[in-house]
Amino acid sequence: MKIIDGRAMAEKIKDKIAAEIAGLKGQRPNLAIVLAGEREDSRLYVSLKEEEAVRVGIDTHSYKCEADTPEEEIIKTIKFLNDDEAIDAILVQLPLPDNFNTDKIISAISPQKDVDGFHPENLKKFMSTCDHRHVMPPVVEVVLEILKNINFVSPDKKAVIIANSEIFGKTLAKALECRGQIVKILKKDDGNLKKLCVESDLIISAVGEPRLIKGGMIKKDAVIIDIGISKMDGRICGDVDFESAKEKDCQLTPVPGGVGPMTIAMAFKNTLELFKKRKKINGN
Numbered sequence: 442m443k444i445i446d447g448r449a450m451a452e453k454i455k456d457k458i459a460a461e462i463a464g465l466k467g468q469r470p471n472l473a474i475v476l477a478g479e480r481e482d483s484r485l486y487v488s489l490k491e492e493e494a495v496r497v498g499i500d501t502h503s504y505k506c507e508a509d510t511p512e513e514e515i516i517k518t519i520k521f522l523n524d525d526e527a528i529d530a531i532l533v534q535l536p537l538p539d540n541f542n543t544d545k546i547i548s549a550i551s552p553q554k555d556v557d558g559f560h561p562e563n564l565k566k567f568m569s570t571c572d573h574r575h576v577m578p579p580v581v582e583v584v585l586e587i588l589k590n591i592n593f594v595s596p597d598k599k600a601v602i603i604a605n606s607e608i609f610g611k612t613l614a615k616a617l618e619c620r621g622q623i624v625k626i627l628k629k630d631d632g633n634l635k636k637l638c639v640e641s642d643l644i645i646s647a648v649g650e651p652r653l654i655k656g657g658m659i660k661k662d663a664v665i666i667d668i669g670i671s672k673m674d675g676r677i678c679g680d681v682d683f684e685s686a687k688e689k690d691c692q693l694t695p696v697p698g699g700v701g702p703m704t705i706a707m708a709f710k711n712t713l714e715l716f717k718k719r720k721k722i723n724g725n
Contacts, residue, residue, distance in 0.1 A: 442687045445666075445694045447583075450590055451702035455497050458709050462498035470716035471500045472556065472709075473522045473531045477515060478508040478538040482670070487534055490705055497709055502528065508538040515541070516549045523551040529716040532556040532708060553719070556711045559608065567612060571619035576714050579707035580609065581616050583700055584645060584666055586707075591692060593643070593664055596621035600643035603627050603634070603654075603680070609647060617643075629653055646680035656685030665693045668700050 462469060472494060476487050487503065494501045504518050522528050531554045537543050552562040558578040567577060600622045604610040610626040617624050627634055629648045638644055638658040646654055647668035659665060669680030679696030686693060694700050717723055
C-alpha cells in the first residue's frame with residue numbers, strides 16, 4: 442500500500458494562499474464560521490480552522506450557538522453576515538444538530554459568500570456545466586486535487602462513491618463524470634457493494650462506518666479516498682479497514698492526515714476566491 446499524504450498537499454495549498462494574501466497590500470479576507478451545538482468533532486474542526494486561518498492570513502469571526510437556539514435566530518445571524526460588508530465568506534459547520542433544517546439554513550447564506558458551495562443556486566450552476574474553474578465544494582475539489590497529484594488518469598476508469606449524503610454523492614459524481622469516469626453511487630448497505638468495489642479503479646467512501654471497506658474489496662492498483670471519520674476503541678478512524686488494506690497493492694488516504702487537512706485548505710482557497718471576486722481583484 443502507498444499512503445497518500447494529505448497533510449503535505451494541504452501545506453502546499455496553504456503556502457500558495459498565504460503568499461497571495463501577503464501580496465494584497467494589507468487586505469485580508471474575512472471568513473465567518475457559524476457553529477451550532479456541542480459536537481466535539483465540530484468544535485475541534487472549527488478550532489483547527491481558526492488556528493490555520495491565522496497562518497495563511499485569513500481573519501475568522503466565529504458565531505457559536507447552543508443546540509437549542511431557535512432556528513430563526515441562526516438564520517437571522519446568517520442574514521446579518523450576508524449584509525456585513527466586512528465579511529467575504531460564510532461557512533456553516535456541518536453536521537447541524539438534528540433539530541435544525543440544514544437545507545433551510547444553508548439556503549439562507551448568500552450564494553456570493555457560500556464557502557462550501559452548497560447553496561441551491563451554486564449547486565444548480567455546478568451540476569449544469571463541466572466548467573468548474575471557480576468555487577466548488579471543498580471536499581469535491583480535494584478529491585480532484587488528490588487525483589491530479591497522484592497522476593490518476595481518469596478517462597474510462599470505474600469509480601464507486603459510497604455516501605450518506607445524496608447531494609455530496611451527486612456533486613462528486615458530476616465532477617468525476619466531467620473528467621471521463623464511469624461512476625456509481627451507493628449506500629453502505631447496498632447488496633452489490635463488495636462486487637462493485639472490487640471492479641472499481643477508484644473507491645471514495647464518506648459514510649463514517651469503521652472497517653466498511655476491507656482489503657478483499659480492493660482491486661490491484663486501485664485508489665481509495667477515505668472521507669469517513671468516526672471513533673473506534675477511542676481512536677479516530679476512517680471507513681477503510683487499514684489492517685486488511687495495507688497488504689494490498691493500492692493507494693490510500695489515511696484517517697487522520699488525508700482528506701481532513703486538505704478540506705480545510707480548500708475552504709481557505711474558496712474564501713480567498715470569494716474575497717477576490719467581491720473586491721474585483723485579478724479579473725474576478
